[in-house]
Amino acid sequence: MPEVAPIPLRDLTTLRVGAAPARMVDAHTRDELVAALRDVWETGDEPWFVLGGGSNLLAGDEPFPGTVIRILTSGFEEIPGARDGFVRLRVEAGQNWDELVAWTVSQGLAGIEAMSGIPGTAGAAPIQNVGAYGQEIVQTLVEVELIDEATGDVSTVPASELGLGPRTSVLKHHYGSVAPRSAVVLSLTIDLARVGHEARPVADARLRSALGLTPDQAVSGSWIRETVLAIRGSKGMVLNEPDHDTHSAGSFFNNPIVSEAVSRTLPAECPRWPMTPTVDAVSVIPLSQWDGYVPPPARTETQVKVSAAWLIENSGLPKGFSLPRSRASLSTKHTLALTNRGGATAGEVGELARFVQSRVAAEFGIVLMPEPVLVGVEL
The missing domain is CATH 3.30.465.10 (Uridine Diphospho-n-acetylenolpyruvylglucosamine Reductase; domain 3)
Known part of the structure; x- marks a missing residue:
């Protein structure tokens, strides 16, 4: 099995944070990938995760106490x-x-x-x-x-x-x-x-x-x-090494999906998208059962997706916002991206994420949930 010297995850992820794991395996072929996974799973208790492009991962500052399997298959x-x-x-x-x-x-x-x-x-x-x-x-x-x-x-x-x-x-x-x-x-x-x-x-x-x-x-x-x-x-969403706005995991928070009732409590200018279409119900009533009364169609509650970026910016956190002495900040181009301005730790990124969550929850009563996979980090 192609076990390699562990590489710090800050060198393999777009957020540029994360320590080296205890063990790392590079799988260049499908057979190597299958063999590596089965080997790890047979041990039973060892923690593991697979790593692709590293663009959707926030890894912690402490070494991951298990195996990271890099998926390097292609074609x-x-x-x-x-x-x-x-x-x-x-x-x-x-x-x-x-x-x-x-x-x-x-x-x-x-x-x-x-x-x-x-x-x-x-x-x-x-x-x-x-x-x-x-x-x-x-x-x-x-x-x-x-x-x-x-x-x-x-x-x-x-x-x-x-x-x-x-x-x-x-x-x-x-x-x-x-x-x-x-x-x-x-x-x-x-x-x-x-x-x-x-x-x-x-x-x-x-x-x-x-x-x-x-x-x-x-x-x-x-x-x-x-x-x-x-x-x-x-928006800083295409990787570009000199541009720190691209040193991110892309959109850090999911656009929240709320009930129609909750969406009506938000300001009218907040962007929103109904998740289910409104369809006129059609009722077919046999003539033998017709009594002259047509019951009103049942109304179903529509789920609504709202803009997390709008919620963040309108909770008082502008583009480029950072906490004092932190090397992590919101992107200067897009409030939905948390960025590493150079040398930031996973702890600093996590601290900023928690602050964003608290501000949006306080202002709008909605808890934003992170989109990236978090390993060794708690929000």
């Missing part, structure tokens, strides 16, 4: 099974995500181009149902290949069984909870539309809105990718 291939007009790709879990997106755009394939610039590896995509500007992996994902911790068995699981939702799945370890299914992604399969390189109208209203397009305005996939990269870059 993708076209496989049979796609319906007419589509291409089916199987992607290794360690494949760089943005390199995959760039290749699909160059081949005239559509379905993940709005997710350009998202850092990390492909294996993370189904775990948290990554998405941006109206596209989510759930729209293209066919299946994943998993290895389960409980049995060590490898199986292929359809996307419909992954519980994919807003930045979540049955594989996601949310802060303060355990993932419903403890398993590691070995590969994923996606179906992408073969659209070519010609300009075409954008069907998704959310993507049109983000890109400033009219319903009949035609653009190419490469134009969408370049524009998304420019938007993300302006």
Whole structure:
């Protein structure tokens, strides 16, 4: 098994924090990854976690007392099974995500181009149902290949069984909870539309809105990718070594999902998006039962997603905010990113995160939950 000298996690994560673990294994192939996981699981009590691109991890300042397995597999291939007009790709879990997106755009394939610039590896995509500007992996994902911790068995699981939702799945370890299914992604399969390189109208209203397009305005996939990269870059969400605003885990807090009643207590200018559509109920009443009375349709409570960035900024925490003598701060470009300004510790990042949570809770009564995986850090 390819065990290596442990590398400090601050050198392997985009937040630039974290000590070296007690043990580290590099898995360059699928077989090495399977063998490493089974070896760790057979010991029973040893803590472990897998590391891909390190873009969604806040690791602690104390050494992790277990094994970190780096997923360094890469590559993708076209496989049979796609319906007419589509291409089916199987992607290794360690494949760089943005390199995959760039290749699909160059081949005239559509379905993940709005997710350009998202850092990390492909294996993370189904775990948290990554998405941006109206596209989510759930729209293209066919299946994943998993290895389960409980049995060590490898199986292929359809996307419909992954519980994919807003930045979540049955594989996601949310802060303060355990993932419903403890398993590691070995590969994923996606179906992408073969659209070519010609300009075409954008069907998704959310993507049109983000890109400033009219319903009949035609653009190419490469134009969408370049524009998304420019938007993300302006927010410090594209990795750039000299720019400390990009030394982050991206959006640190999830956009909270609240009841319709709670959303009505927020200021009108707070951005919000209903999670379930309002559908006019249709009742069919047999003539033999018709008595002249039509009962009103039952009204269901709508869940509403609200902007965490807006809540943070309007709780009195502006872009660039930092606590006294701290080397961690909110991004100067986007309040939803917690950044390392150079030499910050995990403790400083955690302290800032807790302060943000307390301010938003005090102002709006909503507790923001962290999006990254936290290892050795408590909020």
